[in-house]
Amino acid sequence: MYKNSIKPLQRNLFYIVFLTIFLTFGNTITHAQDGKPKTESFPAKNQTTTPETKEEKPLTEVDTIKIDTLKKKKPLLESKIKRKAEDYEKLDQKKKQITLYNKAEVYYEDIELKSGIIVIDYQKNEVYAGRIKDSTGKYTQLPVFKQGSNVIEPDSIRFNFKTKKALVWNSRTDQGEFKVKAAITKKENDSVYFMKGARFTTSEDVENPEYYFITDRVKMVPGKKVVVGFTNMVIADVPTPIALPFAFFPITETSKSGIIIPTYNDSALRGFSLQNGGYYFALSDYYDLAVLGDYYTNGSYGFRFQSSYAKKYRFNGNLNLRFENLVTSERGYPDYSKARIYNIQWSHSKDGKSNPNSRFSASVNLGSSTYFRQSLNQINAGSELNNTLSSSISYSKTFNSVPQVNISLTASHQQNTNTEAISMTLPTLQASVDRIFPFAKGDGLKKGIIQNINLQYNLRGENRISTFDSLFFKPQMFRDAKLGFQHSIPLSTNFKLFKHFSASSSINYNEVWAFKTIRRSYSDSQNKIIDTEVQGFDAFRTYSFSTGIGTTIYGTFNFGDKKRIQAIRHVMRPNISYGYTPSFSKYYDTYDPDGSGTIRKDYTRFEGGNFGVPGRNMSNNVSFTLNNTFEAKVTDRDSTKTEPKKIMLLNNLNMSTSYDITADSLRWSPMRISGGTQLFQQKMNVNFAATLDPYAINNSGQRINTWNIDNGGSLFRMTSANMTVNYSFSSKDMDGNNEENTAGKRNGGREDDLFGTNADLSDRRKSQFGEDDEKDTTSKDSEFFKYELPWDMNLAYSITYSNNNREKRITGNSLMVSMNTDLTPKWKIGVSTGYDFVQNGVTYTQLRFERDLLSWRMDFNWVPFGTNANWGFFIGIKSGVLSDIKWDKRSLPDRALR
Known part of the structure; x- marks a missing residue:
């Protein structure tokens, strides 16, 4: 009777316990057997309490339960499984499976699995993931399997939690620059994958790539390498003769x-x-x-x-x-x-x-x-x-003392590629002590002419070398070096006069040290004048004085608030300065130019030094400068804005001249006028300059001490003038997009491509148009032609006028232009050319074409005529890992050896 009644209870108890464990599967950790249970002491039924101590004295009990000696079993899963689904979670006890449907997700250790449907077989420790169909019958929610940094996007996947092995159908994964798709993929362990029927490409669209490599056997170690068997290249789904018996591709960050x-x-x-x-x-x-x-x-x-x-x-x-x-x-x-x-x-x-x-x-x-x-x-x-090459290497150090001291060492190089002359300083030493105000108060305030007196100390040392290409870094180059030092101590002050005038005065002391001088004489044996080098220390000292006064004058011309131009503001900054330098004829000697002894000429032994020569003639000059700016206040075209808009008419209009007090004739120097402005939203830069001479010239073209107006001419005689216009604009400007053009300096220091683009034959994967490989992925491939073509244009115009000897001739007149445009979203064309109106000929011209083939780039550039005539064609894969897959054909320009 007892046995029959306990059997149903045993059966039900089994299922109750099983379901309890299973329903908590993934949220708890299960064990085969618990450890030693906790023991408790209970007091005996017979207890005595003494009045003195009030303490209970339980009887001692002996725990007779033995310690369990069975080994702890390893759990089925070493970590928790987290899961969720949007529609439902279905439990099948018979098949021992859990089904998650619609946006199903499973997380286990470093493994993430997302899919339309996921089936967990807890008996086999396996999980299956696949796609589901939407209302139109289309497959959606493809599985995404992620382990660590490795991501696979297959059609379906079967994975074993215990062995970590997996079987994947139509997997898609990214490995470095490669995108890999395989019909069947077997995950052997955490670091090795085997693939069958695989194709890999660098195309963005792995489903419909413009090209790919197909192979039947692949071994891939994520993040390290890909090893393939016989591989064939396919372009536009057409197999090509390009094939390899095997290949190895390193994949690493x-x-x-x-x-x-x-x-x-x-x-x-x-x-x-x-x-x-x-x-x-x-x-x-x-x-x-x-x-x-x-x-x-x-x-x-x-x-x-x-x-x-x-x-x-x-x-x-x-x-x-x-x-x-x-x-x-x-x-x-x-x-x-x-x-x-x-x-x-x-x-x-x-x-x-x-x-x-x-x-x-x-x-x-x-x-x-x-x-x-x-x-x-x-x-x-x-x-x-x-026609110039230049270099500079410099190191500078600042010492935060009081006063501050700065020291720098610089090695510089200047090279004229036409004359092949080279000038170098190896090195240049510069040191300076910050300004010292000896009469300033302790609170740091400097008021008046005395408190503003300050002095500095500057040191400059040069080891200068002048040579040519043929002697570069040869012993003679260093034998001809000239070493010298220059010390200068400027003492200056500034102060206010009559509240509106700023005045300044300075005295400059200058000392030059030379270690090589010359002695000039006439050689009877050679019948010519020779300079003999004299080795040894020598020095000369000079000083000068200068002072100046200037102010700022503002003027506004109002035309009324209802006018288009409401007002024009004129700012003038006149300045008058005086400079005096005495004669240092004591540093000059004489020599006999023809050996007759009847004629003597002056020279200084410091000629050819690094820091010039002392002045033989006294200088006593007054200089005049006038700087002007013009601004306008105009009514804004936008009627919603109440404030007028300010625009710049002339950024600067400068005039300068000087008067030599001590000269016996031609005391006025030519007047120099220069100016510049920016037009069309600062896209056009206009600069001009002219030289005006008040004196006339004789029939030999020499200046004479006669005013030009008294010689039948105008008040001033224009001896030279020049103007340059640079205009850069693009379709973005027309759209109101005023983003600055950040094109790099690609052409010997120019920020534009008026001289064409550089072709570096060592890497032809880069665009001729200076653009990154990043594409606008939002553009549609079906868009063949854009209604608004993106374009940009650079114009540079220069004209030079010369009239030094009444020739009244335009010596330079040229126009250069560079244009780039997109004919279609994938086709780009550009041209750089110009015309010389003096020589009546076309200047350097380059035509360039480029086709964006998504993962590939094709370009063609052509210089049709001139000494640098050449053409080049390139087609190749943009990716660096496959940069050797290309075809590069070109004709190099004829290089005339000298």
């Missing part, structure tokens, strides 16, 4: 060393070639190195070393060393020649926050004067047309 595949080319001048091949060294997280080389079958070759370095909040920079050995024709032919050219570029900048009291910077561009005209790996019109 950090740089890796590797081989750089060269580009094949051919030219009639130097034969076949391999360009820009080499090796990339990922040396550390802070710097790298790329070694590139070129080889031509006629014997020409080149090397380049490129390195970039950076440390956050400290410094950053890059270094580029280039060398080319150029051979023209063949040995034995009359036009055979060889030349070696090189170029060094270094840029370094220091973060000012790392050490505010010291600064170091470098901007170096030096090398052969003919490098940009002859290089086989550079087509840079801006650098080729620019």
